[in-house]
Amino acid sequence: MRFSLCLTSNQVPSPLMALGSCSLMWFRKGLRIHDNPALEYAAKSSDFVYPVFVIDPHYMKPDPNAFSPGSSLAGLNRIRFLIESLVDLDSNLKKLGSRLLVLKGEPGEILIRCLEQWNVKKLCFEYDTEPYYQAIDVRVKDYACSAGIEVFSPVSHTLFNPADIIQKNGGKPPLSYQSFLKVAGQPSWASSPLSTSLSSLPPVGAYGNCEISEVPSVKELGYEDNGQDELTPFRGGESEALKRLRDSLSDGEWVANFEKPKGDPSAFLKPATTVLSPYLKFGCLSSRYFYQCLQDLYKNVKKHTSPPVSLAGQLLWRDFFYTMAFGTPNFDQMKGNRICKQIPWNSNEELLAAWREARTGYPWIDAIMVQLQKWGWMHHLARHCVACFLTRGDLFVHWEKGRDVFGRLLIDSDWAINNGNWLWLSCSSFFYQYNRIYSPISFGKKYDPNGKFVRHFLPILKDMPKEYIYEPWTAPLNIQAKAKCIVGKDYPRPVVLHDSASKECKRRLAEAYALNKELNGLVSEEDLHSLRRKLEEDQNHDIKAKRQRQKLIG
DNA sequence: CTCGTGTTGGCAAG
């Protein structure tokens, strides 16, 4: 376990010190009691513990200009999930004789003010590898060190410490999952049981004139009841996370035989996966505890699946992306990203909006996008389908645009994993077989030939016969009329033709790959610009040639 | 340099 310790004890003794030693536990992710080393350390030999959560306006303040209800960064479903998680955390802290102190403002600034006012001796918080927190944490740590406050910042959000893996691999993160597994080995903590219970916590100290509040409601944060008919069915919080974990683990056979690629993306009444990702994202569930439970279960069965497809393999994917993201400058963009292929994506706002607003005209794609808006969660393969469609499969829109939409609307959206998967799906990194394109028609049909998933999330198509539900534009007009869904009026026509669009995408990627190879990855903005022009010229030439051919035939 | 491998494509044939 890594932590930084600063004991430059030049602090002037204050009269308050006689009251006993105080610790501050700063919650950000890690919204849990179980397996929380920072909380445990804060509680150890302290007379008072201040459990603090700072409401960051950057993340929580309503933004009326955003394309969906929520803040500028997070949709309402995820904000609600976070609030529920905080309410649960507060209630669990109360059971231990403590409570959650909620403050509002820029987190670094607020934290420093708390440290100043409360005579804190130990500052404890879970280490966070995201750039946003890295910047805040440097500032807070600097202050704490200069004030002689001990800082304890353990890595407990992931199975491994990304920095350890990078070091073991010679300074660079392992670029493939298999090499990651080899370098990572077994987690250091896995040999002994994790500490998962706390019997009590020291009381909260006096907090003077700091503005403390209870966990606010979504309404108190300034969000109107938007009257949306269907909200996410997933409730936030550690209690819910542990319940869901126990439910999943209770079917040992299911866990032992779990194979990620074999799940049914159209299952929504009973999803084909655990739906523990949002709880892992906020740390309501410890990934280490989950991993340990899985190892215990595997020990007691005859045979079980293995990484990458097993359930434990999914946690390792999470660590893989965390490590890649931590060790790759500009991981969240194409420019200046060492591992990202430079591709002349377009920034067609109309195509992007059609995708985002579930009106591409492909019911399978649109239904998934509605599920994203309403639930903030979709099956992994459903995410693949829409991400592929937006980028390398059909629309050739920049993956960063899709990343932003997912980043906002998913309740489990996680900076490292979201960016990693968009790099993957767009064939920008990790995965390069751009000929393998998910069909927006046949992929969904394979799992759900009757279109139950489409009918649920796109009720306008609920009476469309199953023969046409994945391609309603092919239905004869009388059938469209009978189904009360005229394509072009009640439901949009396809924004592109999949056959020709996907062929064009493949051609563009082939050209872009060749350019990346030729320039050894050092593709400048001008290079991309001229490639874009060349591709357009070729396309126009193709179209003209086709017209000529048609003229000759006609 | 070659060769094997890579979490999850689509399609047709057997």
Place this chain on the structure above:
DNA sequence: CTTGCCAACACGAG
């Protein structure tokens, strides 16, 4: 339900 083919890539081990 399984197999082979499509057309083809990057990466890393040797």
